[in-house]
Amino acid sequence: MADKKIASLQAQLQSSSIAFQKIEAELAGVIEARQRLDSQLSENELVLKEFNQLKSHNTVYKLVGPSLVPQDQNEAKVNVEKRLDFIKSEIKRVESQLKESEEKAAKKKDEIMGLQQQFQALQGPNGPQQAVQA
Numbered sequence: 313m314a315d316k317k318i319a320s321l322q323a324q325l326q327s328s329s330i331a332f333q334k335i336e337a338e339l340a341g342v343i344e345a346r347q348r349l350d351s352q353l354s355e356n357e358l359v360l361k362e363f364n365q366l367k368s369h370n371t372v373y374k375l376v377g378p379s380l381v382p383q384d385q386n387e388a389k390v391n392v393e394k395r396l397d398f399i400k401s402e403i404k405r406v407e408s409q410l411k412e413s414e415e416k417a418a419k420k421k422d423e424i425m426g427l428q429q430q431f432q433a434l435q436g437p438n439g440p441q442q443a444v445q446a
Contacts, residue, residue, distance in 0.1 A: 328423055328424045331420055332420045336417060342410045363388065
């Protein structure tokens with residue numbers, strides 16, 4: 313009977329460990345997305361700062377395919393401001409995802425630790441120690 317329980321716990325540990333690895337991969341993807349957004353935010357803030365230093369007689373160009381096309385200065389500035397608003401809202405969304413993924417990872421880690429304790433308790437002090445690391 314104890315062998316069946318040990319086998320069951322081993323299966324649960326393995327399953328939980330695989331789930332934990334998936335959560336960690338998801339978390340890494342969210343962190344990468346957050347870093348990309350930070351980079352885009354910095355870049356667009358720099359562009360907006362440059363727009364604020366332009367004089368009315370300065371010409372702004374937009375890259376369209378392989379060529380530069382003149383663009384209205386105000387229109388370009390408004391586009392950058394809209395892009396900044398979008399990036400900031402995406403950062404908030406990704407921050408929420410990040411928090412959620414971190415909470416899922418913590419819960420899964422706690423679950424694995426509990427299973428490991430049960431597994432070790434079933435094996436007793438003289439049994440082989442085959443705990444799965446989280």
